[in-house]
Amino acid sequence: MSSAIKQGQWAILLWPYLLTTSIPLDCRDEQGGLSRCPSISQEKLLDRVIQHAELIYRVSEESCSLFEEMFIPFPLQLQRNQAGYPCITKALPIPSSKSEIQQISDKWLLHSVLMLVQSWIEPLVYLQTTLNRYDGVPDMLLNKTKWVSDKLMSLEQGVVVLIKKMLDEGLMTTTYSEQGLFQDDGQPEMLEYVMRDYTLLSCFKKDAHKMEILLKLLKCRQNDIHSCA
Amino acid sequence: MYPGPTSPVNRLHKSVSSVRSSGSRQWTQHGQNTEGETESFCQLKARLCGATMKKVLEVILLLLLLVVTHAKGTRYSPPGKPALTRCRSPEKETFTCWWEPGSDGGLPTTYALYYRKESSDTVFECPDYRTAGENSCFFNKNDTSIWVNYNITVVATNALGRTFSDPVDIDVVYIVKPNPPEQVAVTVMEDKGWPFIRVSWEPPHKADTRSGWITLIYEIRVKLEEENDWEMHLAGQQKMFNIFSLRSGGKYLVQVRCKPDHGYWSEWSPSSYVKVPDYFHREKSVWILITVFCAFIFLILTWLLHMNSRSLKHFLLPPVPGPKIKGFDKQLLKNGKSEEVFSALVATDFPPKSSNYEDLLVEYLEVYIPEEQELMLEKSMDLDVGCLKCEGSASDSDSGRGSCDSHTLLMHKCDGVKEEEERQAKEARRHQKDWKEEASTYAHVDVSPDMSSGRVKTWPSVFSPLPRYTSNQQGSLEMAKQHYLSDSLFPTSSTSSYHTQPGHGTTEAHGPGYWECGLSNKQPHLLHPQAQAQRQLQARSDDNISSIGRKQTPAGLHSPARRSTEYVEVERVNEEDMVLLQPVSGRCGDVEGYPEMPYGEDYSKVKGVDMDNMLLLQREVREETENCDTSSTVTTTQKPAACIHSAMPVEGEMVLGVNGYVDTATVCTPPTY
Numbered sequence: 091m092s093s094a095i096k097q098g099q100w101a102i103l104l105w106p107y108l109l110t111t112s113i114p115l116d117c118r119d120e121q122g123g124l125s126r127c128p129s130i131s132q133e134k135l136l137d138r139v140i141q142h143a144e145l146i147y148r149v150s151e152e153s154c155s156l157f158e159e160m161f162i163p164f165p166l167q168l169q170r171n172q173a174g175y176p177c178i179t180k181a182l183p184i185p186s187s188k189s190e191i192q193q194i195s196d197k198w199l200l201h202s203v204l205m206l207v208q209s210w211i212e213p214l215v216y217l218q219t220t221l222n223r224y225d226g227v228p229d230m231l232l233n234k235t236k237w238v239s240d241k242l243m244s245l246e247q248g249v250v251v252l253i254k255k256m257l258d259e260g261l262m263t264t265t266y267s268e269q270g271l272f273q274d275d276g277q278p279e280m281l282e283y284v285m286r287d288y289t290l291l292s293c294f295k296k297d298a299h300k301m302e303i304l305l306k307l308l309k310c311r312q313n314d315i316h317s318c319a
Numbered sequence: 320m321y322p323g324p325t326s327p328v329n330r331l332h333k334s335v336s337s338v339r340s341s342g343s344r345q346w347t348q349h350g351q352n353t354e355g356e357t358e359s360f361c362q363l364k365a366r367l368c369g370a371t372m373k374k375v376l377e378v379i380l381l382l383l384l385l386v387v388t389h390a391k392g393t394r395y396s397p398p399g400k401p402a403l404t405r406c407r408s409p410e411k412e413t414f415t416c417w418w419e420p421g422s423d424g425g426l427p428t429t430y431a432l433y434y435r436k437e438s439s440d441t442v443f444e445c446p447d448y449r450t451a452g453e454n455s456c457f458f459n460k461n462d463t464s465i466w467v468n469y470n471i472t473v474v475a476t477n478a479l480g481r482t483f484s485d486p487v488d489i490d491v492v493y494i495v496k497p498n499p500p501e502q503v504a505v506t507v508m509e510d511k512g513w514p515f516i517r518v519s520w521e522p523p524h525k526a527d528t529r530s531g532w533i534t535l536i537y538e539i540r541v542k543l544e545e546e547n548d549w550e551m552h553l554a555g556q557q558k559m560f561n562i563f564s565l566r567s568g569g570k571y572l573v574q575v576r577c578k579p580d581h582g583y584w585s586e587w588s589p590s591s592y593v594k595v596p597d598y599f600h601r602e603k604s605v606w607i608l609i610t611v612f613c614a615f616i617f618l619i620l621t622w623l624l625h626m627n628s629r630s631l632k633h634f635l636l637p638p639v640p641g642p643k644i645k646g647f648d649k650q651l652l653k654n655g656k657s658e659e660v661f662s663a664l665v666a667t668d669f670p671p672k673s674s675n676y677e678d679l680l681v682e683y684l685e686v687y688i689p690e691e692q693e694l695m696l697e698k699s700m701d702l703d704v705g706c707l708k709c710e711g712s713a714s715d716s717d718s719g720r721g722s723c724d725s726h727t728l729l730m731h732k733c734d735g736v737k738e739e740e741e742r743q744a745k746e747a748r749r750h751q752k753d754w755k756e757e758a759s760t761y762a763h764v765d766v767s768p769d770m771s772s773g774r775v776k777t778w779p780s781v782f783s784p785l786p787r788y789t790s791n792q793q794g795s796l797e798m799a800k801q802h803y804l805s806d807s808l809f810p811t812s813s814t815s816s817y818h819t820q821p822g823h824g825t826t827e828a829h830g831p832g833y834w835e836c837g838l839s840n841k842q843p844h845l846l847h848p849q850a851q852a853q854r855q856l857q858a859r860s861d862d863n864i865s866s867i868g869r870k871q872t873p874a875g876l877h878s879p880a881r882r883s884t885e886y887v888e889v890e891r892v893n894e895e896d897m898v899l900l901q902p903v904s905g906r907c908g909d910v911e912g913y914p915e916m917p918y919g920e921d922y923s924k925v926k927g928v929d930m931d932n933m934l935l936l937q938r939e940v941r942e943e944t945e946n947c948d949t950s951s952t953v954t955t956t957q958k959p960a961a962c963i964h965s966a967m968p969v970e971g972e973m974v975l976g977v978n979g980y981v982d983t984a985t986v987c988t989p990p991t992y
Contacts, residue, residue: 186465
C-alpha cells in the first residue's frame with residue numbers, strides 16, 4: 091500500500107517521465123491474476139531473457155559500428171583497442187572476471203544484471219533524442235536505437251519477474267530518473283558531444299555483453315552447477 | 320659488463336713492463352752472477368728475443384682492438400622505441416601481449432611491460448615474461464579482468480636510457496582469438512545412393528562454450544585435392560556439417576575454424592583428407608536409356624521414310640499440272656516449232672459458238688467486229704480528231720476484260736468535235752465504273768440521240784459482240800438475271816451489226832437506271848428510224864447486246880472507258896424514234912446538264928403493252944434540280960416495241976412487278992422461230 095502511494099506520488103510529480111514508467115509487475119500465477127503476466131516456467135523465462143540480452147547486444151554492436159562509421163574520424167575510432175572513455179556504469183560493482191563471476195551467487199548475478207539494465211534505460215532514451223539532431227543520421231541507426239531502448243525495458247521486466255520467481259523478491263521496475271546527468275544540451279555535432287555519444291554507445295555495447303554473459307552463466311548454473319567451469 | 324678497451328692494452332703494457340722488469344732483473348742478476356757469465360748471457364739474449372716478439376705481437380693486437388672498438392663505440396645510444404604489436408586472448412580468461420623491440424642502441428636493453436587498469440592508477444608490471452615466449456607478456460586468470468580497459472606500455476631500458484612505447488588500451492573481451500577447433504572428423508555417408516561428407520568437430524578445449532562464457536561460430540572450407548579454390552560453408556554454432564554434391568571418386572580436404580561473436584577468427588584446423596567412393600550416376604543411366612530409345616525411334620522413322628519416299632515426295636511436292644489450253648499441243652512445243660504451236664492455238668471456231676452462254680459469259684468476253692462494222696468504224700475514226708484507231712477487228716483474247724476495256728471502246732475516247740460529244744464523253748467518264756467480271760452483264764445504255772443525224776445511239780456497256788452474233792442472240796433472257804438490255808438504236812441499213820455509242824446529253828438518259836424492256840433479241844425498234852435509215856433496235860440479254868450500227872458515226876464517239884456500270888432509263892422515244900434515256904438518279908451532278916440517275920433500282924415504268932406487242936413506257940415526271948435539263952421523254956405512242964419480234968405476245972402475260980414494272984426477263988422469251 092505504501093509503495094503504491096509512493097509510486098503514485100512520484101508519478102504525479104514527474105509526469106513527463108511517465109513515458110518511461112512501467113507498471114509494477116505483480117505476477118500472481120496462482121490465481122487468475124493479472125493478464126499482463128501469464129504464468130511461464132522459470133527455464134523458459136530465463137531462456138527468453140537470455141535471448142533478449144543476446145539480441146540487445148547484437149543490435150547495440152551494429153548501432154555502435156554505424157555511428158562510428160558515420161561520425162567518428164578514423165584516428166579516434168576505438169574499434170581496434172576498444173578502450174575509451176570511462177563508462178557511466180563503472181561504478182557498479184559488477185564482477186569483472188570469470189573467476190569472480192563464478193564466485194558470486196545467483197542472487198548477485200541477477201541483481202547485477204538488473205542494475206545494469208536499469209541504469210541504461212534512461213541514457214538510451216536520451217540517446218534517441220540526441221541522435222535525432224545529427225545531420226544525415228541514417229534512419230537505420232535511429233530505428234536500432236529505438237528498438238534497443240524498447241527491448242531493454244522489456245528485458246528489465248523479464249529480469250524482475252525472474253528475480254521474483256527465483257529469489258522470491260518483489261521489485262519495482264524503473265519508473266523515473268534520479269540522475270540528472272543527461273540534459274539536452276543542444277549543439278550536437280561538436281566533437282565533444284559526438285565523442286560523448288560515441289562513448290555512450292560503446293559503453294552500452296559492453297554492458298549489454300555483460301548482461302548476456304551473466305545471464306548465460308546463470309543458466310548454466312541452473313542446469314548443472316558442476317559442469318560450469 | 321663490457322671489459323673496456325683498456326685491458327688488452329694494460330695487459331700488453333703489463334707484459335711489456337714485466338718483460339722489462341724481468342729483463343732488468345735479469346740484468347741485475349746478471350751483474351751478480353759473473354761466474355756463469357757466458358751461459359747466462361746467451362739465455363738472456365734468447366729471452367730478450369722472445370720478449371720482444373711477444374711485445375710486438377701484443378702491440379699489434381692492441382692496435383687492432385683499438386681500431387675496432389673505436390669504430391663501434393661511437394654509436395651507443397638509448398634504446399629505440401618498442402611497439403606493442405598485438406594482444407590476444409584465446410578463451411577470454413587469459414591474454415598475452417607481444418611487442419616488437421626497437422633498436423637496442425648498441426647496449427643490452429631490457430624490456431618491461433607495465434599496465435594500468437581503467438579504474439585505478441596503480442601501475443603493475445607484467446607478471447610473466449616467459450610463458451608466451453620472447454618479447455611477450457602473459458596475463459593469467461588472476462590478472463585478467465574482463466570488461467575492463469587495460470592501458471599497457473612497454474619500456475625499453477639500456478645503459479644509456481629508457482624509452483617508452485605508445486600506450487595501448489585493450490579490453491580483453493574484444494581481443495579474443497580462439498584456438499582452432501579440435502577433433503575434426505570427416506566421414507563419408509550415404510543418402511539414398513548419393514554420398515555426402517559429414518564433418519564434425521569440437522571447440523577448442525580451452526574455450527568454455529558449455530557455460531556460455533564464449534559463444535563460438537564455425538566455418539568450414541572444402542576443396543578437391545588437385546584444385547585451388549576452396550568452398551566455404553558457414554556452420555553457425557553447430558558442431559556438425561554435411562557437404563553434398565561431391566565428385567565421384569574425388570579426394571577432398573576439409574578445414575574448420577571458429578570465431579567468438581565479437582572477436583577474431585581462429586586459424587584453420589589442420590587438413591583432414593577424405594576420399595569419396597566411386598558411385599554411379601543414376602541420372603546418367605536415365606539419360607543413356609533415353610538416348611538409346613530416341614536413336615531407335617529415329618532409325619525406324621528413317622526406314623519408314625525410305626520405304627514411302629515416293630508417296631511422300633508426291634505429297635510434299637505435287638507434280639505441276641500441265642497446261643490445259645485447248646488446242647495446245649505439248650508435243651509441238653517440245654518439238655520446238657513455235658509457229659505451229661501458236662497457229663494451232665488460233666482455233667477456227669473461235670470465238671466458240673457454244674450454246675452454253677454461261678461459258679461465254681465467264682470466259683469469253685470478246686468483242687467481235689465484222690468487216691462492215693470495221694469499215695464504219697474506220698470511217699468514223701477518220702472523222703474524229705485525235706481519235707484512236709480502232710482495232711476492234713482483232714479479237715481481244717483477254718477474257719477478263721469487259722467491253723469497256725476492249726478496243727472497240729477505246730476509240731470513243733477521243734474528244735468530240737461537237738459539244739454533245741464532249742458531254743457524252745463526260746458522261747461516259749462519269750458513269751464509268753470498275754467492271755467486275757461477274758457483273759459483266761450490266762448493260763449500260765447511253766443514248767444520245769444525235770439530233771443532227773436523227774439517230775440515237777446507245778452504247779451497250781457490256782460487250783457488244785457485233786453482228787455475227789445477231790444470229791446468236793437469244794438470249795435466253797432467262798439467263799440474264801441481272802439484265803440489262805442495252806438498247807441501241809441505230810438506224811442502219813445493215814442487218815444486225817450494231818454498235819452503240821455513248822449518247823448525247825440532252826436526250827439521253829444516263830445513270831444507273833436501266834431500261835427493262837421486253838426487247839426482243841432480234842431487232843426491236845423503238846423508233847422508226849429516219850426515212851433513210853433503218854433503225855433497228857436490238858436487245859440482247861446478258862451477253863447479247865444489240866448494237867445498232869450507224870452509217871455515220873457521230874463525232875461523239877467517246878470512249879466508254881470510264882463508263883460506270885450504271886443504267887439509264889429510257890425516258891421516252893421521241894418523234895424520230897429515238898429513245899431518249901434519262902439517268903435514273905435525280906442527281907444533277909458533275910457533268911453539266913446531265914441529270915444522273917439514281918443507282919440501282921430504277922426502271923422505266925411500263926405503261927402498257929399495245930396491240931403490236933409494243934411496250935408503252937411511261938414517262939416519269941421528276942423533280943429536277945435547277946441544273947438539270949429536262950430529260951428527254953420517251954414517247955409512248957409509237958414504236959415498235961422492243962419485244963416486237965418476240966414470238967409471244969406480251970399482253971397475254973403481262974407480268975407486272977410490284978411497282979408496276981415489267982420484268983422483261985420473264986416476259987420476253989426467245990423467239991421460237
